[in-house]
Amino acid sequence: MxxxxxxxxxxxxxxxxxxxxxxxxxxxxxxxxxxxxxxxxxxxxxxxxxxxxxxxxxxxxxxxxxxxxxxxxxxxxxxxxxxxxxxxxxxxxxxxxxxxxxxxxxxxxxxxxxxxxxxxxxxxxxxxxxxxxxxxxxxxxxxxxxxxxxxxxxxxNSNINQLLLYAVDLTKDQNIDYQQYPQEHWRLNLFTHYLGVLFCCDTAEGKKIMSGAVIKTSVPHHSAEENSIVMRLIELSPKLKTMHEQQAPVQIFSTLIPSAPGKMLTLEECLRPLHTFYLETQTLLNA
Incomplete structure (x- = not known):
């Protein structure tokens, strides 16, 4: 053959x-x-x-x-x-x-x-x-x-176990400012689930979530492998790297984004849950 x-x-x-x-x-x-x-x-x-x-x-x-x-x-x-x-x-x-x-x-x-x-x-x-x-x-x-x-x-190690799909600036109130990283379907099919990630920094006004990302991966949620992946995301994204040059994250939050097996999520299906997760998490930080 x-x-x-x-x-x-x-x-x-x-x-x-x-x-x-x-x-x-x-x-x-x-x-x-x-x-x-x-x-x-x-x-x-x-x-x-x-x-x-x-x-x-x-x-x-x-x-x-x-x-x-x-x-x-x-x-x-x-x-x-x-x-x-x-x-x-x-x-x-x-x-x-x-x-x-x-x-x-x-x-x-x-x-x-x-x-x-x-x-x-x-x-x-x-x-x-x-x-x-x-x-x-x-x-x-x-x-x-x-x-x-x-x-x-x-x-x-930074690239094999995940695909970076979106990097998001969450400091703007009106519009979500994001950068997309298009991936071929065959690559997406190698991984099992979508993950939303938030990066929180210390500011003069207290803890603020400044940025986020959406990736696809197969490592278990809330595992040491997942922590290792999300901690390296900033270096993979020029947008995130620029945002955090002066303010390094002090906390990182993550959540699974619902998806059916084999389904490729759209832009809205990725970013809307991420934004909801951002609002919920920032509310808890402000409490």
């Missing part, structure tokens, strides 16, 4: 001692190899897909138990035997035309088909079987670890 591979290898490329790109080398069933180069944003999309499939695999493991676990182990023992070697020339002189410009996901029952647009405008597919996901994640993590670059981990 087009896009399938029987083995892989990974390595990171550095520039001025910082992460520049990840090289993914795949071994095809005909024994030929194919190289792909992913810079930070494309790597985020790939990792989002792999993490989403890991959640599916976890449910499958819970349902099928030891038989599925044994199947995974046996598959990966063979999978790792087909690891292609990487030549230093592939890292020192990467082929620009093999850089992945964008990824689109076509999910399947037990696999993911990635539609890749390369820098030379060629379109290719890469099919990742669910059996391959865990080892792929391990290989990517090891390649990133080898860079010794903490910044790339900070970037990935």
């Amino acid at each position: 087009q896009g399938t591979f029987i083995g892989f290898n990974t390595a990171s490329i550095k520039y001025e001692d910082r992460f520049f790109a990840l090289m993914l080398k795949t071994k095809l069933p005909n024994q030929l190899c194919q190289n792909y180069y992913l810079q930070a944003q494309a790597l985020v999309d790939l990792l989002r897909v792999l993490q989403n499939r890991m959640a599916i695999i976890a449910h499958r493991l819970a349902d099928k138990g030891e038989s599925y676990k044994s199947e995974l182990i046996a598959y990966n023992e063979v999978f790792l035997q087909h690891m292609p070697p990487i030549d230093m020339s592939e890292l020192n002189q990467p082929s620009p035309e093999r850089r992945i410009v964008s990824i689109t996901l076509k999910p399947g029952e037990t696999s993911s088909t990635l539609i890749l647009v390369l820098q030379n405008e060629r379109i290719e597919t890469l099919q990742i079987d669910d059996m391959q996901v865990e080892v792929l994640l391990m290989g990517i993590h090891q390649a990133l670890n080898n860079t010794g670059d903490k910044k790339i981990f900070e970037f990935l």
Whole structure:
């Protein structure tokens, strides 16, 4: 089948001692190899897909138990035997035309088909079987670890587990001043729920909610993972970053925004609940 591979290898490329790109080398069933180069944003999309499939695999493991676990182990023992070697020339002189410009996901029952647009405008597919996901994640993590670059981990951790949809200025009484971050539907479908976030600051008049955001994520509500995500949102949004240059938040509030499974919320369906949450929370702060 087009896009399938029987083995892989990974390595990171550095520039001025910082992460520049990840090289993914795949071994095809005909024994030929194919190289792909992913810079930070494309790597985020790939990792989002792999993490989403890991959640599916976890449910499958819970349902099928030891038989599925044994199947995974046996598959990966063979999978790792087909690891292609990487030549230093592939890292020192990467082929620009093999850089992945964008990824689109076509999910399947037990696999993911990635539609890749390369820098030379060629379109290719890469099919990742669910059996391959865990080892792929391990290989990517090891390649990133080898860079010794903490910044790339900070970037990935800020982006992988959420999608920023709206950043909102709540200091204006009349109109909601917002910035939208459009996202493709396939990305939105990777996450389970919408979350409204409010940022509260100390002011001369007391505690005031100055800004807010709407994201989509899958991490549990009111969890440590959610706290980690929302605390990094300001750095991801130029609008929020500008608003809080002089006044850093002292409290952060969050609420689930109701949505049906698979439904894409409109602008109003996101911002109206956020504004209601703002009014309710500010009232409590004023009490």
